[in-house]
Amino acid sequence: MPKQRYTIRQRLIKECEKGFFEAAKRYAEHQSTGPFGIHELEMYYNALQYLYQNRYLAPRSRLPFSTDLRDRVLEEYSAHHFKSIMHITPAQFASLVELISRSSQFRPKNDNFPQAPVEIQLKVALFRLGTKGTAVEKVAWVFGVS
Known part of the structure; x- marks a missing residue:
């Protein structure tokens, strides 16, 4: 043990x-x-x-992050660069977003706890699944989510 x-x-x-x-x-x-x-x-x-x-003995501070990669940079990349990061082409990504956005799994169940848009959820999931061994904290930092 x-x-x-x-x-x-x-x-x-x-x-x-x-x-x-x-x-x-x-x-x-x-x-x-x-x-x-x-x-x-x-x-x-x-x-x-x-x-x-007191759960924490020292003051906690939020780490700075950027949403640029998620919101701006990926859209500017060529299809080849986009695919090297997300592991699917931009056209496949758009089709997949259209397909899963109809599912209730991607809509908030409670208005007090809003979910990120489907595009962001999919980008995070594809990046995480396509990068072997990348820590969840790093993925959250790269995409500006918690």
Whole structure:
């Protein structure tokens, strides 16, 4: 079985939980001798509360991207260059868009979550399927989608 990988946040939670339980045990053992360890318990409690309430420990920022390839550049390429990227000719692409645009699978099911136009969905899918081993993040960056 492969070794389990933990995120930094998961490791911190694990360590804080362990520390909290050890501090609680010490506190229970020495409670009769005075206020031993209450501050340590509070420290672990506050750390755990923060970790449980915050999914990300560092601020997140959106990566810049461009839609030029998707919207402008591909249309300017010759049929040969278009085919080298999309693996079908522009005429085949247009036919395929016409064919699948009638399908309900390419229309949004909920107005609160709009879908990209069929042309964009098809470009992304063809590029991803035609490039062996290209990471999803790179495809999203190249085509300006998330």
